[in-house]
Amino acid sequence: MLGSLFFYSVIGITILFILLPILVILLYSFVGSLSGNLLESFTFEYYREVFDGGFDPLILSLQLAIATTVLDVVIGVPAAYTLDRYDIPFADRLRDITILPMAIPGIVLGIAIVRTWGVPKFGVDLSGTVLLLLIAHVIFTVPFMIQTTTSALQSIDYQALEETAQNLGASWSQCFIHVLLPNIYNGILSGAILTFALSMGEFNITLFVYNPTDKTLPIEMFGGFTTSAVGQASALSVVFVAIIIVSLWLMQYLGEQDLPKVANV
Amino acid sequence: MSEIHIQNLTKRYGSTKAVDSVSLTIPDGTIFGLVGPSGCGKSTLLRMIAGFEQPTVGDVRLDGASILGVSPQERDIGLVFQSIALFNNMSVIDNVSFGPRMRGESEDDYLDRARDILAMLDIEDLENRDPRNLSGGQQQRVALGRALAIEPEILLLDEPMTGLDAKLKRRLQKEMVELFAELDITAIHVTHDQEEAMMMCDQIAVLNQGSIEQVGTPTQLYESPTNQFVADFIGTSNLLSATATGDSLDFGYAQVPHTHAEKGDVTVIIRPEHIEAGDGSLRAEITNQFYLGEKVRTYGQLPDDSEIIFDESQSSVQPGDEVSLSIDPELAQVHPKR
DSSP states (O other), X not given: OHHXXXXXXXXXXXXXXXXXXXXXXXXXXXXXXXXXXXXXXOOSXXXXXXXXXXXXXXXXXXXXXXXXXXXXXXXXXXXXXXXXXXXXXXXXXXXXXXXXXXXXXXXHHHHHHHHHHEEGGGTEEOTTOHHHHHHHHHHHHHHHHHXXXXXXXXXXXXXXXXXXXXXXXXXXXXXXXXXXXXXXXXXXXXXXXXXXXXXXXXXXXXXXXXXXXXXOHHHHHHHHHHTXXXXXXXXXXXXXXXXXXXXXXXXXXXHHHHSOOOOOO | OOOEEEEEEEEEETTEEEEEEEEEEEOTTOEEEEEOSTTSSHHHHHHHHHTSSOOSEEEEXXXXXXXXXXXXXXXXXXXXXXXXXXXXXXXXXXXXXXXXXXTTOOHHHHHHHHHHHHHHTTOGGGTTOOGGGSOHHHHHHHHHHHHHTTOOSEEEXXXXXXXXXXXXHHHHHHHHHHHHHHHTOEEEEEESOHHHHHHHOSEEEEEETTEEEEEEOHHHHHHOOSSHHHHHHSSOOEEEEEEEOSSEEEOSSOEXXXXXXXXXXXEEEEOGGGEEEEEEEEEEEEEEEEEOSXXXXXXXXXXXXXEEEEXXXXXXXXTTOEEEEEEOTTTOEEEEOO
């Protein structure tokens, strides 16, 4: 009894800690400032401003997050598989490298990416392009994709599954599509949800890489909060959080729909 | 015809020889057992036959033609893994029809075939079930059915009954023997369970440290083991040290008349059921006794502190007793000590 009370308190406090700042932002989005009578300053004006201001940053962020997630799946799943399946020399060190972007501060990665891909002297100049944003987001998020896929692989005896499929006459691609992918599908799905959310919210690296005409949503919000348009920026944040939640639910829903149907009697 | 010839097969990993110059002939239609302790190389041998490992030296021939250059997909060798490895993303019937489906057979054909196999294995009512929700025995049947669906020339079984309870194991073993006879299939059955091998197999190869110790029928292995390892591994044996003089065996504490060719230090191998309590020259103190239903197994200590095991249909002694034991010299085997 006392034990369950403790655990309920812990989860309650944790949820509150996560929700509290979001609730504060929600409040700001309706009142703009905490000075004066809150009831009197209550307004939908900030939301109107957000909708009047257009959805370019939101659309760019969504496009970027979708492209990032697709690329992460295309790169991350084979990478995780290769590192786990084959006897590659220094496979462990290589795996360490794939998680480096999680550990390097965003500010360092941001500057490094700009320096790497913006050297006109050598004919490489992606500075300010959306492509550079995409590269940055993939570098930052692909480690999470590799991690979740690797855990999914390691949780099943996929080598026995693969060999069984081959033994039954399946080609390598048949085996990959009909046996391997469906069995690690949940890992890939959670990796995709994670990378989508990370890309949507990415700020640190993006700050160094973006072009003022192509602002992502977090950059746009940062502008709002630093230029005293707090109410409007708060309203934008609330819209952002709502979109993230809806997107995650949608991805989870679509993912479950795709699961092969097996009757459970 | 599906006869397998394994010729001088060797598999080296670095400096370790997992399989060392193994040569075997597995005749058409037999159930052939590969037994031995863990790490004896039996699974590696099986993986080379299935095509998942390439031998360092040697050849695997199916009906006279080498299959080393043939990919696992093309070998027509069915395989059931120890881990069963059912495809959990598919229903039972999709598992069983997987092989024919991947080989491009028409839906009518592969579904008919899969249903026939499910009926043969007595699991037709599981057709649409999720393999994860099946019992161990049912999963075992599905895995077997999936391997049989490609109508393989040879069926390889890699300890597929590990983890099943003893009673279910015995039932499945009997069913599989009957099924394989009916299908007239050649099977290679890898197991560390010698009882399972004796029950299921027409012929058995005993492996130890990558090499074959003996090949023979269960009767040959049990009644005439050619060395101590086989005597010890197949069934229960007493291995007693003695000095052979030509007309007797001198155990130090006792002498037993025995005519044989060996002289010098020997190991006398005698099965527990070939020792009788009562009138004999081996004195032993009874240390322990186990009632096993059809027999009573008794452990005793000989004067040189070595252990002796004997079986009786009804117990005539009790722990703590001093008894004299007689061995039937005709049934004792004498091997030079190694």
